[in-house]
Amino acid sequence: MSAEVTAADVRAAAARLGLAGRPVCLHSSLSSFGRVRGGADAVVDGLLAGGGTLLVPAQSPVFAAPPPAGHVPLPDNAEDDGSIPWTRPAAGYDPADDAIGPEMGAIARAVLARPGRARGRNALSSFAAVGPLADRLVAGQSAHDVFAPLRELAARDGAVLLAGVGLDALTLLHAAEEDAGLPPLTRWARVAGAPDPVPTRHGSCSRGFERLAPALAHVELTTAAGASRWRAYPAARTLAAAADVFRRDPGAAACGRPDCRRCAVRAAGG
Template identity: 75%
Template sequence: MTVAAEVGTADVRAAAERFGLVGRPVCLHSALSSFGRVAGGADAVVDGLLAAGCTVLVPSASAVFAAPPPAGHTPLPHNSEDDGSIPAAPPAAGYDAAGDTVDRAMGAIPRAVLARQGRSRGAHPLSSFAAVGPLAEPLVAGQSADDVFAPLRELAERGGAVVLAGVGLDALTLLHAAEEDAGLRLMVRWARVGDATGPVAVRHGGCSRGFERLAPAVAHLERAGVVGASRWRTYPAAELLAAAGAVFRRDRLAGVCHDPGCRRCAARIAETGGVIETR
């Protein structure tokens, strides 16, 4: 069995050149473990992209700030409020974009970005994006509780790209933005923000476990290769947003998973009035 060589900053920079990412903002969805041995860890990956002139944008979700809805709230139709993601009690503290709290599931690279001096972070308390590099602040400045995907649209407008490093399309948040562009409603949750005592309503994407089914429709946009042991799939953000949006306009259930127990997808099916086979 061939063992991949150790990856370092220079290898990531070379990969950015190979994939045409030099000087562009890049939204990176990643699993550091997929690289194999990395000299310098998560920081080496970030450094390699920065050395190529990229701005590195990463998801930095923080579900710990989720809160129950306000007293007297009437459940919204087709919002999958019974999916188990809404806590019974509010968190002890509120979200602060200056903080570094992030879900463990986001991985090591988002934590490394958040630890960087001069990084910027969006204002969405549950599904923020963080960025470092020359375009960091412009990328995340428009994000709010009501506009969760603003950083991805800014990425697209600035000629950016998305990179999947060792993860699949089910990690690609931009596909939720494409759903929204196609007229599909976002889910609504609540969160504690800053010193506010009452919950704030926020919008975010639903289930993404079925997104790999879109692979054939966006294959013409994909550039794939290997960095160390990590399989990379890169896409131009604007073109991917348009292509995926077209898929969701043709088939509003194109992204649902086939898990009969998925309440988020059940809500999506109910919203569209669709019927889908389970397997």
């Protein structure tokens, strides 16, 4: 039987990767660790130890809405991919709320439940953070600037950590696409206090992001915490390296599915 993972184990793994005291964006699967004493909160505690700040994606697709009446489909926006709902949601997004998609996982939910946490203002693809730099990391996020927290992370010598998940979870690669001139998709969301659906930037397909592994191998560091395989990437260097790949080949991370409208747009340079 595998040993139980503790907050101290998480802290030690972070230290091995040089993450102690730094801002870290975590993409994770709690189940990848095996048994964790204290659950998701123990992982959060371990990564915050030493004065660091933890940033997590906190997507909330429940607020997705159809575009306003009279909307004409935007070019290169993959609006026929089935992601746009037909009906308005019952409530609007408020950063003070804890609504989050179940696919975001237990650790992201634990961050949202922390006193004093901060959350960005993109109704579909917000980031949440806890720690000394929490407010600064998410302050620039808006409906239009979805990846502002990741660029702030890069500016502050932060890193991205994949704990038990693959590069298909690495949202930073969407920011690299944008830096390379491949804009995010536009979708619409209901926002508290706004009478009409708000146009909101949202990432494209990420299912093919693992194809960028060779291009990022020179900046990748690895370790493990319990059964969880960790891959860490310095945010600024990873952002620059991936953007160079996308400039050379807009379809470098295409998922390969013939029915993927988002990747068809990317491959065409849209």
